[in-house]
Amino acid sequence: MAEQGEGMKHDRTSVELFAGGGGLAMAVHQAGFRPLLLNEFNAHACATLEASATKTLGVDGITRTDDRRPQPPKPGDPAPLYPGDVRELDLSGLSGQVDILAGGPPCQPFSAGGVAKGDEDKRNMFPAMFKAVREMQPKAVICENVRGLLRPSFNDYFEYIQRELSLPFVQRDDSVSWQVHNAxxxxxxxxxxxxxxxDQHYRVVKVAVNAADYGVPQVRHRVVLVAFRxxxxxxxxxxxxxxxxxxxxxxxxxxxxxxxxxxYWTRHSYVEEHVKQRVRSSLPAKIDDDDCAPWRxxxxxxxxFGTSSPSLALPPIDHDVLxxxxxxxxxxxxxxxxxxxxxxxxxxxxxxxLDRPAKTVKAGVHGVPGGESVMLTDERIRDSNEPSGWRYLHRYMSVRETARAMTFPDEWQGSGRRGEKMRQLGNAVPVTLGEFFAKAVADALSSVGH
Structure with missing residues (x-):
């Protein structure tokens, strides 16, 4: 599959809705797509997109627009950013010019960490995604969301989402329940x-993913929908x-x-022996063989190592000056x-x-359940209360370390306070995961001459 697009160059185009801090937008760009439009509602996330666009999206900056019926920019022009509610947009001016429509509709309605109202929640933006498909008729759609959509309580509605994406032009009347429309x-x-x-029917692929299986240094369970016209x-x-x-x-x-x-230890030759022994002692007795690369x-x-762009080692943070x-x-x-x-x-x-993928990066900093923003370091001090006589030190992860766990390049500059930057990262798509799917879509299109 990966070799299908080799040697084929295209001016591929994309539209990114619910862009957030730019994870999926960066991924689609790295897969060879030029952004025709980005949309994001949150003011800090918009500022992040503007601050990072030149280095991370391969465009000559981003220009804000209040045009609710945007037209496609020419190659080399700044990418337009509509900083408002996606439901206000008329995207018909981009009809027939979009290769990929990408986006992660807000996940709170389906998240285990939220109230989980699902389709009844006003934050459910899947209908806005289907409206965009009708107006632009993209060749392909990539949609990422939380694994909560696979929970039994949401099963019927998630099946409905997939059917709507298959037949987006069969619109639901406001007076009709989703159950009737689903039937x-x-x-x-x-x-x-x-x-x-x-050209009004799409075939939909549902993929339940753990981002670690695709080269992301993080255990992150999500569901990805991909649709082809x-x-x-x-x-x-x-x-x-x-x-x-x-x-x-x-x-x-x-x-x-x-x-x-x-x-692994050859790559990290600086690691002291007590850390190696601690890690090796926790390995399972039975380890299977396969043809995969190691989790990062x-x-x-x-x-x-293995980040989305070549990066140097981050310098250590002194516990005494936190x-x-x-x-x-x-x-x-x-x-x-x-x-x-x-x-x-x-x-x-x-x-x-440190020697496992990170836990799921979540949209918070203090008070996040489970310790997802805390890191156990290699440093240790004497502690008679510990069976080993030593206690390893821990601290909060920095924003940059968290961004690396999301495979964001170091050129990414988050806007706002620390908590806001962490929120943007927690809501984002890991760049490496998004790039894998965007490249697979590009190769699939190339294989049939598109």
Whole structure:
């Protein structure tokens, strides 16, 4: 699948809705797509997109627009950003000119961390996504969302979402319940054969992913929907098989750590022996063989290995100056790599370990359940209360370390206070995960001459 697009160059285009801090937008750009429009409602996220666009989106800046019926920019022109409610937009001016429509509609209605009202929640933006499909008729759609959509309580509505994406031009009247509309869509789809094709029908692929299986140094369970317009003739079955094949595995990581001189420890030769022993002692007795690459770890991310762009190792943060942020900033010399005091660990609130993928980055900083923003370091002090006689130190992760766990390039500059930057990262799509899917879409389109 990956080789289908080799040697083929296109001026591929994209539209990004619910762009947030830019994770999926960066991913689609790195896969070779030029942004025709970005949309985001949050003011801080808009400022982030503006601050980072030239270096991360390959465009000559971003220009805000209040035009509710935007026209496509010419190659080389700044990418337009509509900083408002997506439901206000008329995207028909982009009809027939968009290769990929990408976006992650706000996930709170379906998140286990929210009230989980689902389709009844006014924050459900899937209808806005389907409206955009009708107005632009993109060749393909990439939609990322929380794994909560797969919960049994949302199963019927999630099936409805997929049917709506398959037949977006069969609109639901406001007076009709989604259940009635769902039954009509199901009836219409049953009448179609696999060979039926037209430019108002899409074939949808659902992929439940763990981002760690795709090279992200983070355990992040999400669901990705990809849809192709049926008149293009894409081999959707081949695409589905390819994107459902994990590229990385935990067993491959364990194999690389098993021996004292294993590939993982060779890469991180600075690690002291007491850390290696602690990690190796936690490995399972049975480790399977496979053809995958090793899961990437938080240590890999912090040290600059396997990130979305070549990066240097982040300098260490001194535990003794966590409460003196100005001093840290002057000393470390890298943006957003500032320690933070007050991190705690306790039962049910355990820290990230450097030699495993990070826990899921969430949209918060203090008070996030589970210790997702806390890191256990290599540093230790004597502690007679510990069975080993030593206690490893922990601290909050810096914004830059968190961005690396999301595979954001160091050129990314978040806007707002620390908590706002962490919120943007927690709501984002990891760049490496998004790029995998965007490149797979590009290759699928190339294989049929698009």
């Amino acid at each position: 009509e869509l199901e009836r219409l789809l049953a009448l179609r054969s696999e060979n039926d094709s037209d 049926t008149d293009l003739g894409v081999d959707v079955d081949a695409f589905e098989k390819y994107v459902n094949t994990p590229q990385y595995s935990i067993d491959a990581l364990f194999r690389s750590m098993r021996d004292e001189d294993g590939e 770890t938080l240590r890999d991310a912090v040290r600059g 409460d003196r942020k100005t001093e840290q900033a002057a000393h470390l010399g890298i943006t957003d790599h500032i320690g933070w005091p007050g991190a705690r660990i306790y039962k049910g609130h355990t820290p990230n370990e």
